[in-house]
Amino acid sequence: MNQEQKLMNIEIKDLLSQIGDYYRSGHRLVQIGCTKLPECLEINYSLDKDYSFTNFKIKLEDLDLEVPSVSKIYWGAFLYENEIHDLFGVKFKDMAVDYQGNFYRTSVKKGFNP
Amino acid sequence: MNNPKRTIVPFGPQHPVLPEPIHLDLVVEDEKIIEAIPSLGFVHRGLEKLVEKRDFIEFVYVAERICGICSFIHGLTYCLAIEEIMGIQVPPRANYLRVIWSELSRLHSHLLWLGLTADAFGFEALFMHTWKLREKILDIIEETTGGRVIFGSSKIGGVRKDISAEKLSEIVTKLNRYAQEIKEITDIFINDSSVKHRLIGVGVLSKQDAYDLGAVGPSLRASGISMDTRKLGYAAYAEIEFSPITETSGDSYARCRVRIRELFQSIDIIKQAVEKIQPGELEVKVSGTPKGEFFARTEQPRGEVIYYAKADGTRFLQRLRVRTPTFANIPALIKLLPGAQLADVPVLVLTIDPCISCTER
Numbered sequence: 001m002n003q004e005q006k007l008m009n010i011e012i013k014d015l016l017s018q019i020g021d022y023y024r025s026g027h028r029l030v031q032i033g034c035t036k037l038p039e040c041l042e043i044n045y046s047l048d049k050d051y052s053f054t055n056f057k058i059k060l061e062d063l064d065l066e067v068p069s070v071s072k073i074y075w076g077a078f079l080y081e082n083e084i085h086d087l088f089g090v091k092f093k094d095m096a097v098d099y100q101g102n103f104y105r106t107s108v109k110k111g112f113n114p
Numbered sequence: 115m116n117n118p119k120r121t122i123v124p125f126g127p128q129h130p131v132l133p134e135p136i137h138l139d140l141v142v143e144d145e146k147i148i149e150a151i152p153s154l155g156f157v158h159r160g161l162e163k164l165v166e167k168r169d170f171i172e173f174v175y176v177a178e179r180i181c182g183i184c185s186f187i188h189g190l191t192y193c194l195a196i197e198e199i200m201g202i203q204v205p206p207r208a209n210y211l212r213v214i215w216s217e218l219s220r221l222h223s224h225l226l227w228l229g230l231t232a233d234a235f236g237f238e239a240l241f242m243h244t245w246k247l248r249e250k251i252l253d254i255i256e257e258t259t260g261g262r263v264i265f266g267s268s269k270i271g272g273v274r275k276d277i278s279a280e281k282l283s284e285i286v287t288k289l290n291r292y293a294q295e296i297k298e299i300t301d302i303f304i305n306d307s308s309v310k311h312r313l314i315g316v317g318v319l320s321k322q323d324a325y326d327l328g329a330v331g332p333s334l335r336a337s338g339i340s341m342d343t344r345k346l347g348y349a350a351y352a353e354i355e356f357s358p359i360t361e362t363s364g365d366s367y368a369r370c371r372v373r374i375r376e377l378f379q380s381i382d383i384i385k386q387a388v389e390k391i392q393p394g395e396l397e398v399k400v401s402g403t404p405k406g407e408f409f410a411r412t413e414q415p416r417g418e419v420i421y422y423a424k425a426d427g428t429r430f431l432q433r434l435r436v437r438t439p440t441f442a443n444i445p446a447l448i449k450l451l452p453g454a455q456l457a458d459v460p461v462l463v464l465t466i467d468p469c470i471s472c473t474e475r
Contacts, residue, residue, distance in 0.1 A: 028326070
């Protein structure tokens with residue numbers, strides 16, 4: 001595939017400023033995803049402008065920590081954040097719409113991070 | 115009570131216009147929508163989790179079963195992610211066949227959507243004629259893959275099936291004939307006053323909102339943004355000449371027109387692929403296991419789909435994440451409903467072409 005992709009690791013404290021910079025430079029939010037690794041959870045934020053694809057990754061080692069919601073920057077992000085909350089148990093702070101764990105009606109709670 | 119005129123009308127999860135479950139709480143004043151609050155997750159299947167228990171080679175079968183409409187492109191996108199991680203170069207003939215089947219998928223999906231939309235605004239005859247045409251596309255798919263819903267023709271490293279030169283020529287002849295029939299049907303969608311009355315000016319999504327909300331596919335292009343993931347050049351799209359189809363008004367009529375014009379574009383792309391395809395191998399041998407990560411992006415009929423694969427060198431992936439186009443279009447749906455009339459909700463929900471099966475992967 002002919003796809004330029006950038007992958008960058010950032011700290012949680014830098015998340016809002018980095019995403020905000022990309023929003024102001026005209027990027028669109030493509031997706032937010034989460035991966036369970038042996039030692040932590042990895043959350044990736046994908047942004048795109050003119051088919052140039054950039055991904056920021058943050059590592060979350062403590063599930064009690066709250067991740068700042070980017071839904072104040074990209075309003076539609078609340079869907080991805082509610083999804084990650086319901087499937088992985090990640091807490092997001094200040095989501096634009098918070099379904100309080102009722103976004104997915106799965107029989108097993110936090111099924112992707114038991 | 116602060117505002118006695120406001121009422122909440124539940125829409126779905128079981129509704130005549132919805133073949134799959136999605137729920138909207140519609141806050142209305144008289145017949146006017148003030149706010150829409152969506153609920154998903156009635157049939158979430160957790161297929162992404164299954165990747166931890168299925169060999170990366172055989173997971174193509176699961177990926178194809180995420181959706182019954184764009185099944186082939188789901189399988190293809192999964193293959194592209196794994197092929198990129200493993201550095202596999204797919205033979206050119208396989209890439210052209212992938213383009214042909216992708217565009218046949220787009221044809222039958224857009225015809226399905228046109229039929230459903232005609233049904234939603236009460237034009238039963240138009241619905242039946244549109245689906246009659248769709249059946250002919252499904253027949254071509256069945257003749258070339260053996261399946262009408264699940265093609266099973268894409269695999270990591272290439273494709274499982276070939277299409278003979280005679281069959282390719284026959285497909286072009288048929289598509290030339292169907293193009294005329296599609297034009298007759300779609301002229302009604304474009305020109306009929308009752309259709310225009312239900313679609314023009316209804317559910318306007320501005321260019322800025324479409325972009326900011328992360329809308330994809332025809333929902334994005336109907337608002338004037340020229341973005342089509344096929345321009346990335348995956349499979350053999352780099353060898354095909356085409357431009358993203360856009361409209362500017364951002365209403366339901368524009369979304370309908372984009373899909374109609376894409377029908378003819380898909381036929382043109384298939385013809386180009388048939389002209390350019392050369393004899394050759396269908397697949398390369400795959401050895402080893404994947405290690406690394408990649409975001410594969412392709413253009414489904416409903417828009418951009420993302421497959422994120424992360425592998426640690428075993429036969430089981432660490433993570434497979436699928437971001438479907440319907441999921442990306444839900445914020446846009448929530449934004450375009452306020453201000454609309456209650457009677458327009460079924461049509462408006464359909465204009466983003468929701469696929470809940472994909473979303474509840």
